[in-house]
Amino acid sequence: MPSRKRAQGQARRRARAKKEEEELKAWLEEHIAMAIEQERRRRQTICYKLGKWFKRLLFGDMPIETSSGCKHGRWFASSEWLICEEFLEMFKIKYEESEKDPTVSVNSFVAARNATHERYAGVWENVTRLALIVSFYCGVGAQLILEGEKKQARSCAVMAYVFGKFAATMKKSKGGEEVEIIIPNSKLYELNNADEHTLVEYFWMRTPCSCLRPKFEQVKSTVKTGICAAIHCPLPDNGRIECTSMICCTRCAEESYCSEECQVAHWHKHKILCDKIAEQKAAFKSK
């Protein structure tokens, strides 16, 4: 009977379609689970490589819950923060890569900037987002100061300084042309070895809340020191000296010395940087 045969045929097709659908669903579920697992492992490896401290920084958590609930900045309240967070993860990976790569000739921060520039143009070409990143590092740094973690706070100061430089360079290049990013290594070294007064003051001046006030009151009467930019400075502690006795290069205002002798001795090295900064300043003024 043809109609019975047709009905049987339809039932077979329906059964086959149902089976295929179930197989597809199972296949999809398995692959989604695999993708999630892969992503989880990837994140784990990144965190493992960067260590516990970086993991905290990467995912934007504060070191511990603060009793006041204050996060010492504007970064956390912003919807823009998500993209900055993802970007920072990539930035750190690229920074680490260039640290290990002997063929990279520029400062590792600049190398990491160049390596992420294309993909994260949305961050690199947005002063507000760069400012959010500065605010993030200042907020974390402030919390670390409150916890007595000075060494880690110094790293935050370095990061805030670097991103502040990036933002400033960005402002200068508004005309469209590429402006070279200048990050003096002597400044990075100085911040990374900052005394308590300098360190606390750094964050105190860069956070909108008053959480650091008691800490600043405590340290503000102690001597503030800087580090002479001359590589072979004869002073102990790699050229540490009271800030009030330091002389600053009047042309670029970027590097400071313990004495005229050190400034003269360092000039052949500093000249290249100083010329570039002076050139940028002149170009910026003429706009």
Ligand SMILES: [Zn+2]
């Ligand atoms: Zn606060």
Ligand SMILES: [Zn+2]
């Ligand atoms: Zn010196």
Ligand SMILES: [Zn+2]
């Ligand atoms: Zn100079």
